[in-house]
Amino acid sequence: SQTIHQWPATLVQPVGSPLSLECTVEGTSNPNLYWYRQAAGRGLQLLFYSVGIGQISSEVPQNLSASRPQDRQFILSSKKLLLSDSGFYLCAWRGRQFLNTEAFFGQGTRLTVV
Amino acid sequence: EDKVVQSPLSLVVHEGDTVTLNCSYEVTNFRSLLWYKQEKKAPTFLFMLTSSGIEKKSGRLSSILDKKELSSILNITATQTGDSAIYLCAVEASAGNNRKLIWGLGTSLAVNP
Numbered sequence: 052s053q054t055i056h057q058w059p060a061t062l063v064q065p066v067g068s069p070l071s072l073e074c075t076v077e078g079t080s081n082p083n084l085y086w087y088r089q090a091a092g093r094g095l096q097l098l099f100y101s102v103g104i105g106q107i108s109s110e111v112p113q114n115l116s117a118s119r120p121q122d123r124q125f126i127l128s129s130k131k132l133l134l135s136d137s138g139f140y141l142c143a144w145r146g147r148q149f150l151n152t153e154a155f156f157g158q159g160t161r162l163t164v165v
Numbered sequence: 166e167d168k169v170v171q172s173p174l175s176l177v178v179h180e181g182d183t184v185t186l187n188c189s190y191e192v193t194n195f196r197s198l199l200w201y202k203q204e205k206k207a208p209t210f211l212f213m214l215t216s217s218g219i220e221k222k223s224g225r226l227s228s229i230l231d232k233k234e235l236s237s238i239l240n241i242t243a244t245q246t247g248d249s250a251i252y253l254c255a256v257e258a259s260a261g262n263n264r265k266l267i268w269g270l271g272t273s274l275a276v277n278p
Contacts, residue, residue, distance in 0.1 A: 154199075156209075
C-alpha cells in the first residue's frame with residue numbers, strides 16, 4: 052500500500068534561517084506531488100506541484116522553493132525564513148491514472164518562525 | 166478565475182443534530198468534487214463525486230453533487246463529538262494536460278456534548 056512520510060512534525064526557526072522540509076512517498080511510482088500551506092485551520096493554498104523529477108511548478112510568488120531530486124521525494128526549502136512563512140505545511144501525492152483520484156496527505160509540519 | 170466557496174465557515178451544534186455543509190464552485194473543465202475531513206493534522210478523504218444526483222454514503226455521512234447548480238452538500242446525521250473537525254471541499258479541474266485541485270476555505274464544525 053502507498054504511504055507518505057513528511058517530517059519534521061513541528062519546527063521552530065528564527066527569522067533569516069534556512070528551511071528544509073522533506074516528503075517521501077512509498078508504494079507508488081511517478082506520482083504527482085504537491086506542497087500546500089494552510090493558515091490558521093483554513094483552506095489549503097497550493098504552493099508547488101511536480102509532475103516528475105526536476106519538474107516544479109510554482110503557484111504563488113513567495114520566499115520558498117521546491118525541488119524533486121528523486122521520483123518519490125519532494126523538498127520544500129527557503130534560504131531565509133520570514134515571519135510570514137509560519138504556517139502548517141502539507142505534502143500530498145496523487146496518482147497518474149486517467150480516472151479521477153483523490154489526494155493523499157502527509158501528517159503536516161507546523162512551522163513557527165520567531 | 167476558478168473558485169470554490171464553502172458555507173457556513175463555522176458551525177456549532179449539539180450531539181444528535183443533523184448538519185448540512187455546502188460547497189459551490191465556479192471552475193472551467195470540471196472533473197470531480199472531493200470532500201475531506203481534517204481533525205488535527207492530515208486531511209482524510211471522505212468522498213469523490215463525479216456524477217450529478219448520485220448520493221455517496223458512508224455511515225452517518227452522505228454527499229451529493231448537483232452539476233446544474235454547481236454545488237455539493239455533505240450531510241452528517243446524528244452528529245457525535247468525534248465529528249468535530251474542519252470539512253474541506255476541493256474541485257478538480259483540468260487545464261490542458263494538467264489537473265488541479267481548487268480548495269475551499271473549509272467549514273469548521275464543533276459538536277458539543
